[in-house]
Amino acid sequence: MRTLNRRNLLKGSVAAACLTVPAVRAVGQTNSLSEIGKLFAPVPRAKIFTARDIVTLDPSQPSAEAIAVVGTRILAVGALSEVQEMLGDQPFDVDDSFADKVIVPGFISQHDHPVLAALSMSSEILSIEEWALPTGTVPAVKDKADFMKRLTAAVEARTTPGEPVVTWGYHPAFYGPLTRADLDGISTERPILVWGRSCHEMILNSAALTAGGVTQAAVEAFDAASQKQANLAEGHFWEQGLFAVLPHIASLVATPEQLRAGLELSRDFMHSKGITFGNEPGGILAKPVQDGVNAVFSSPDMPFRWSFMVDAKSMVASYADDGEVIARSEALQSWYYGMTSLAPRQAKLFSDGAIYSQLMQVRAPYLDDHHGEWMMEKELFERAFRVYWDAGYQLHIHVNGDAGLDRVLETLETNMRRNPRFDHRTVIVHFAVSAFDQVERIKALGAIVSGNPYYVTALADQYSEVGLGAERADSMVRLGDLSRAGVRWSLHSDMPMAPADPLFLMWCAVNRVTTSGRVAAPEQAVSAEDALRGVTIEAAYSLQMEEEIGSLVRGKRANMTILAENPLEVDPMAIREIEVWGTVMEGRVLPVRSSDRAAATQQDASAGPREAVSPNGAPAFDKAALEHALKVTHAHHL
Ligand SMILES: [Zn+2]
Ligand SMILES: [Zn+2]
Incomplete structure (x- = not known):
């Protein structure tokens, strides 16, 4: 020492x-x-x-x-x-x-979405990847026939009359289109709701449409833009059409009971992956929904603390007065207690559209000439940036395309010139498609990156063929270039966009192996140590927590993840297989396996009673919960 x-x-x-x-x-x-x-x-x-x-x-x-x-x-x-x-x-x-x-050091989840994760994880998961949950492992769906077979089995397993079946994870780019008629082939009696892997679309069978009162007249009552993104004959609702149909179907998808069960499952999943601290960047703006989350996540027996960040996009859209934007943001602190908190002076902004629905803004056109989308109008984005920047906030900015990144860097530079700030740590979040010239600019402006390396694993093969082309698809999440330029970066899962599994994220960043087994842009791969830093100390740095957590140093919180093997020494392809024994969180020993846990919890008398969910009227709760879930997936909703 x-x-x-x-x-x-x-x-x-x-x-x-x-x-x-x-x-x-x-x-x-x-x-x-x-x-x-x-x-x-x-x-x-x-x-x-x-x-x-x-x-x-x-x-x-x-x-x-x-x-x-x-x-x-x-x-x-x-x-x-x-x-x-x-x-x-x-x-x-x-x-x-x-x-x-x-x-x-205890793993840190830099960016995950508990409500969205809860609703998707508590559904019948039928997805493009395997999900190893505490309740059992759900294998990846192979093709549409496999999907139909497994969905049929799930529907037939239900015995309560009228109980809906919600499934999550279908991806038309992988399995082809799916329609109301396909689902009616499974059942015309039981409501079936298929929530897409991107979370930006749903396909409903006739029974679900009837249960939700989604009639021709109801769809004709949508505004014009929403009607364009709704197809009643095919039971298909996407983007604004999905927001429009949401009040009809929320009670089938997002009851307080579903949310609670899903939150508990997500909590146990994240703990089983060694997480000791987590963060939701898209803060909840419906108090009853936050109360529902707090009922699980604020409890003293939570295995990790969780912070929430101000959703700056919603705040500037709600308040015309700049001072009120900040005052209202600060006031949100009172919503949190116990194991939850508001990340102090940090806010989330959005540049362009989502990756899973290929709506990011790119410099060179998409191969099929479709267009990306902006998540915020330019004026609103610039106002939000200025208001929070001047109030001394750290901004975390969702951005997926290189043209989207140009907008972020332009705006950052403008604000630096206007009102220079030291150590602003502006975070480029996701960092899917970027250009090499942008790396130096990120460095020069003092920004940092939180990348999702799973995009390469899950999407590089598909996007090489569809939309992006091989070069842009393979060089997504160019962490190697960031390291060489000396830009600090962390990793995130964005659960349920990727499993909240830090060892798996490390594996993705170190190996860059795609679904077909090839390596995409090997020069962008990073070392195991850098990847470990990405899920610990660099994640802490990006949340201004580096003096509290992220490394094992005297005076910091005693947060540790206990592994069977050293991830810096195993074969890089074996990193994802390393067994997580459990965690130590602020000195509490928290084993993952139930037999180990039984022994440990006998000594742990600190767990208090859990507060009941207080939904303040179920229909409003259902709608607000689903609306929040869709918003954090960046579904298009102007
Ligand atoms: Zn995002
Ligand atoms: Zn996200």
């Missing part, structure tokens, strides 16, 4: 105690340090965790064999003998239950 020795510890504790203890006069009357010591409460007991290897991501001490924890924080890191010596006469226990495991 470079800086931590007993003398420093002692000096620090005496100084801190003198500042906080009210009996200053008593201190003045004592003669020696040991007498001062007797005035204070005894030093708390430390716990020393040992492991086969500890990856700290602390450059001054990259690996260690022991970590001492006091309460929720790390006291010391180093060799076991060093750590013991540093503790001196402070009482401690040694916990060697990780003796054959590897400890890495």
Whole structure:
């Protein structure tokens, strides 16, 4: 240890105690340090965790064999003998239950969507990728015939009359078109709702249309733009048409019970993947829905904390007065408590359309000449940027295309020239299609990136053929160029856009292997260590949390992910297979396997009773929950 020795510890504790203890006069009357010591409460007991290897991501001490924890924080890191010596006469226990495991800094989920994840995960998942959930593994759908067969089985398994079947994950680019007639072939009695993998479209059977009262007259009551994105004959609703049909079908998709069950499943899924802190960038703006999320996520027995970010797009659209935009943003803090919080002075903005529906704005035209979309009108985007920038906010900006990125960088440069700021850490979020010349500009402007490397894995093959062409598709999420230019970057899943599984994200970024098994743009692959940084310390940095979490350093929160193997040492193709034993979150040991958990929770009496969901009227809740879920997928909704 470079800086931590007993003398420093002692000096620090005496100084801190003198500042906080009210009996200053008593201190003045004592003669020696040991007498001062007797005035204070005894030093708390430390716990020393040992492991086969500890990856700290602390450059001054990259690996260690022991970590001492006091309460929720790390006291010391180093060799076991060093750590013991540093503790001196402070009482401690040694916990060697990780003796054959590897400890890495607790994984951080930089960007996931709990409500959307809850609704999609609690449905019948039939998707383009496998989902390994705590309730069982759902294999990827092979083709349309496989989809139809499995959906039929799911429908036939239901016994409650009229209970709808909602499925999520269908992707027409992979399986071809799907229509109301296809679904009526499965059942004309039971409502079936097929929610697309992009979350931007739904296909309903006749029973679902009837249950929701979606008649010809109802569709004719949509505004003109929504009618253009609705096809009643085929049961197909997308983009604005989906928002228009939402009030009719929300109660089939998003009841408080579904949300709660889905949140609990998402919570257990994320914990099973080693997550110790998470963030939702698209903050919820319906209080009943946030209350429903808090009922699960604010609970003291949550295995991770979760922060929410102000949805700047909605705020500027709602308030004409700039001062009110900020005041209303700050006021949202009161919505959170316990294990949830509002990310202080951080807000989310949107540039162009979504990747899964190929609506990003690109410089050179799409191969099939379709057009991308802007998520915000230019004037509104520029106003939002200026208002939050001037209030000292850090902006996280959703952007997927290179033309979308040009708009972001233009606006950032304008604001830097107008009102220069130090360490603004503007985050380029997703970073799907970009051009090489933009990397230097990102660096020069002081922006950072949070990329989704799963785009390459899931989409590079398809998009090489459809829309983008091989060069743009393969070089999506060019992390290698960022590293070479010295731009800081982190990784995110955007669950359910990708599984919230940091080891899987690492695997995607390190290998860039596509669905067909080839490697897309190998020069954009990154090292395992950089990828690990992307799901830990760099994710913390992007959330202004780097002094609290993200690496194993004295004074930070004791957040660790416990793995069976060292992800920096295994074959890179094996990273995704590494078993997650569980986590330590702020000193609490949280095993994933239920047998291990039973043993650990017996010692953990801190879990309080859970608050009931308070939906304040179910129909409004259903509608608000589904509306929020669609908004965070960036469905087109001007
Ligand atoms: Zn986004
Ligand atoms: Zn997102």
